[in-house]
Amino acid sequence: MVNVFSTCAVFLALTTSVIAKPVAEPAITPAPKLLDKRATSCTFSESNGASSASESQKSCSTIILSNVAVPSGQTLDLSDLPDHTTVVFEGETTWSYQEWDGPLLQISGNGITVEGASGAYLNPDGARWWDGKGSNGGKKKPKFFSAHDLTSSSITNLLIQNTPVQAVSINGCNGLNITDMTIDNSAGDTEGGHNTDGFDIGSSTNVVITGANVYNQDDCVAVNSGTDITFSGGVCSGGHGLSIGSVGGRSDNTVETVKFENSEVKNSVNGIRIKATEGDTGTITGVTYSQIILQDISGYGILIEQNYNGSDLNGGTPSSGIPITELTVEHISGSGAVESGGYNVVIACGKGACSNWTWEDVVVTGGKDYGSCSNVPSVASCSA
Numbered sequence: 001m002v003n004v005f006s007t008c009a010v011f012l013a014l015t016t017s018v019i020a021k022p023v024a025e026p027a028i029t030p031a032p033k034l035l036d037k038r039a040t041s042c043t044f045s046e047s048n049g050a051s052s053a054s055e056s057q058k059s060c061s062t063i064i065l066s067n068v069a070v071p072s073g074q075t076l077d078l079s080d081l082p083d084h085t086t087v088v089f090e091g092e093t094t095w096s097y098q099e100w101d102g103p104l105l106q107i108s109g110n111g112i113t114v115e116g117a118s119g120a121y122l123n124p125d126g127a128r129w130w131d132g133k134g135s136n137g138g139k140k141k142p143k144f145f146s147a148h149d150l151t152s153s154s155i156t157n158l159l160i161q162n163t164p165v166q167a168v169s170i171n172g173c174n175g176l177n178i179t180d181m182t183i184d185n186s187a188g189d190t191e192g193g194h195n196t197d198g199f200d201i202g203s204s205t206n207v208v209i210t211g212a213n214v215y216n217q218d219d220c221v222a223v224n225s226g227t228d229i230t231f232s233g234g235v236c237s238g239g240h241g242l243s244i245g246s247v248g249g250r251s252d253n254t255v256e257t258v259k260f261e262n263s264e265v266k267n268s269v270n271g272i273r274i275k276a277t278e279g280d281t282g283t284i285t286g287v288t289y290s291q292i293i294l295q296d297i298s299g300y301g302i303l304i305e306q307n308y309n310g311s312d313l314n315g316g317t318p319s320s321g322i323p324i325t326e327l328t329v330e331h332i333s334g335s336g337a338v339e340s341g342g343y344n345v346v347i348a349c350g351k352g353a354c355s356n357w358t359w360e361d362v363v364v365t366g367g368k369d370y371g372s373c374s375n376v377p378s379v380a381s382c383s384a
């Protein structure tokens, strides 16, 4: 911990040099921070680091986590941070093995700044849990990062490698910028990674995710509920693409004003997918997919369904309880992107449940035409 005395010493030195200037300067108002015990930068490391950081979170304005080794079954818990705390990850952060629900990392607060220092990475070493079953059985796998109840906050430059299962859960947030985050679970492609969602977003507003790189084995982004969510300048590889939903059957079933822009989805099962659960109620309105490049898509280039029931296109009749309105799909570049066994565009809407769409410059080819689209708005088309 940097002690208050050295901070004072710096302040006095500055004051002295200012006073020594011959030209009159405005009076220096003593920084009230000096009286604030929180005006300290605290560094925590190794195996005690997680517990000490949790215990001391109220007394540090900056928390530096340097090569912290989190013991098994423990959350690196920074969920009680005072306003305007900065959290910096340095070196390699590790977690010991245990089968439990997690989360392994939890951060909440207002005006919080979270940063990865150059070369820092968060290494939960998820391969120890991977068994191909994800959250459907096998080993109990801890979720990785609960970014919950963050307001006016930012998370910048975090590199996360190999999460046991879902990576980042964003919930109850209002005003959260996530910039240049990499979630690299690419080893899971061959080592049994499953349900390793990149970002799961619920009940949040004003979330902006920019420049994310996600290599995983489930949704790159899944917005289950929320308003004013933007994902831009991202790359998604290996997973299930850019998703809304599934919507329905939760406590919050409203998705409003979500933008996916200037992004690329490659080597994935789906490119773009909107899943509304059959028979449930809710709202999906104002979703935009713009300037999306698709490449090597095995299942569906674009899949919009109102008959989701845990699996895609289950054969049930699309229902109308979760209308999809004001949907914009434009400038989608996926010429030859869908593999021959996949479908280019599938739209399965309930009667009157899809309206006010904009559909422009959507080129998705390479796969098959789906023969059973239903209630397709006239501007859109299910064939290339």
Ligand SMILES: *[C@@H]1O[C@H](CO)[C@@H](O)[C@H](O)[C@H]1NC(C)=O
Residues within 6 Å of the ligand: 152, 153, 154, 175, 176, 177, 208
């Ligand atoms: C989030 O980014 C927007 C610009 O996209 C900016 O106006 C806002 O101040 C940022 N908020 C935080 C907490 O960094």
Ligand SMILES: *[C@@H]1O[C@H](CO)[C@@H](O)[C@H](O)[C@H]1NC(C)=O
Residues within 6 Å of the ligand: 309, 310, 311, 314, 315, 316
């Ligand atoms: C989904 O629907 C299909 C076809 O109707 C049915 O076989 C399957 O059991 C349903 N799944 C769930 C989870 O309800």
Ligand SMILES: *[C@@H]1O[C@H](CO)[C@@H](O)[C@H](O)[C@H]1NC(C)=O
Residues within 6 Å of the ligand: 325, 326, 355, 356
């Ligand atoms: C369709 O869009 C127009 C213009 O944005 C809007 O006024 C109208 O309420 C919308 N209708 C529906 C059913 O969403």
